[in-house]
Amino acid sequence: MRISTSIVSVMVAGGSMSFALQHAANQQSDWVPIELSLAESAVTSKPGSEPSPSKSATTKPAPDSGAPQNSSVPTQVSTQDTSAPGANRATQSDSNPPADPTPAAAAQPTAEPAPQPVSKTVVSDVISYKYGKIQISLTATSQDITGIELLLGDASYGRDVAYAALIDATVQLDGTGYGNVSGATFTTEAFKKAVSNALSKL
């Protein structure tokens, strides 16, 4: 290679590298792992104290607008957190008398101790893995896993989709006896670990 060409190459290489590093630095500041509704986790992290509201919301996927996107979306009717859109709508329908009877029924399950089995919500340890950290809260009766919420998890690069699928699969199969979500192998592994960790705390 001629000297002139190598000088130009080195300059281009240096320039591109500094550009890439700058890009990385910018990305780093934007890149915040999604920490879903801390207030919520504060509520649910007291296992046993008030289990019923969250149970009733997740165990009874109401057919109407009250809970249109059930277990896959963690922020749900279960709390008083008004910032979440789903919850907002639920409280609205609560206050309006002509609303459907189901949310109303959901609002007072504590009044009459239902024949349903008692469910419990536990929060798993923080599982760190290749791409970040995962923490879930898991709601279950003595037989069923009825709901899972993601408290901590990096949702970049389409992993949010993977979480939804993982939560669905876990709730449906009442366990982690499923394969990998393709393209999210490590995430799947970590998620399974979090689930079994939470189950062990039940």
Place this chain on the structure above:
Amino acid sequence: MRGKLENFHSGFVFALRVVKLAIVIFMTSPKTEVIYLGRRKLVSLQRKQDAVQVLGLILLWVPVLAFAADGGFASLESAESIWSAINRLSALLATAMLVIHIALVARIPWIEGVIGLDKLTHSHKRLGKPILYLLAVHFFASVISYSLIDGSALINAFFYLTQNFLSVTLASLALTLMVVVVVSSIRIARRKLSYEAWYLVHLVSYLAIFLSIPHQYELGSDFLTQPLLQSYFTLLYVFVGGNLVWFRILQPVALSFASSLKVGSVKREANRTTSISISGKRISRLGAEAGQFFLLRVLTKKQWWRPHPFSVSKAPYDEIRFTIGNRGDDTALLQDIRPGTRVILEGPFGVFSESKRTKQHVTLLAAGIGIAPIRALAESLASEPGDITVVYRVTDDSDAALLSEVQRICRERGHYLELIKGPRSQSGSFLPDQEPGERPKPDYARLLDIAPTLVDSDVYICGPSRWSKSAKNAIEKVGVRKEQIHLEEFAW
């Protein structure tokens, strides 16, 4: 009925002929010969070379950049993240180097025509070991970083990965195969293994590369998190793989079939050398130039699977002639080849030709069987009488293959011919030892006596590698610039 059959038969023959013609026309491009010389040609040749080399560097640089842009260098706080970064970076670099490694032997014409196949093969050889080292680093770093994340022992982490991911098992197998391939290459270099055995082992490396691809797509951190990088590598794989299959298998087979290449005539030359002419339809469209070489694959039961490189020893117009010295192994078998045997030619290759010439004067240096391409060059290089000096180094007259042809060409075209006879030098010089009484002269001075226009000429050297090296050293001492010296590696 019979008439119909004949009709059908002749129709079939006609169709076959059309197909063959189409193959030849589509796969070759006749060269229009305009010969340029001078400084501008030199600069443009260098530019092309630089471009190809820079392209290779870019291939290495892009994954590093992508890694940096993804924040690979930014978050190195824990031991785990450092090992993970080492793991990713070594994997990316090894992958890029493997792509280059294969591209070097894919015979991509626009690269080969600039660098030359011998130099490409040489770089291919040199890249083998570093790739293996990087792959080993990648292997250990991945196991270590996983065991750190998992908190398990190294061996457990390895078993966990191989048992849970089929693709990792395949990749581990691939790494083992690559170790075998590199070790066998080292052993062939030390002549502890036969060429044939090595050749078979070497084919395994393609399998190894194939086996290593799935785990990149299933677990490769950078592949999964950077779709752009994944597409980039996918495109590279497709491009290099496509070129490899096309230029190493499909094109030579199709062209040889279409022009019905076979051994035309076999002629014994001087002591232990034979000239073999390959004839075929539209053979001139193969586009060979004097000084280039082909890989000759003789389709006999014993030899069809291993090609050998031979230079054309005659300006290739209506036939392609090779002059082959008997050096044992397959060249011994080739001495007794029967006319009419089908062959497959891969090529033409090499830049040891008019395409690299930039000066009016030319000095051609040959030793032994190295005369083959030199004779072709002497016959066809554009020149005025007196422009070209041919130096032919032989031990004695009986050893001088093609001597009468070279003498005739030099007489007809007005070249100077210097025949240097004498036994091999004791000191390793490319010239014979001086007479005891003579005043001792350095090699370059003796060479200047023989070829006074040396400094201002292009020098083409072809012969055994030690001889060529000695000649090249002497020529560089005279002050001939590196770009003017063209050297064909004979053994590679």
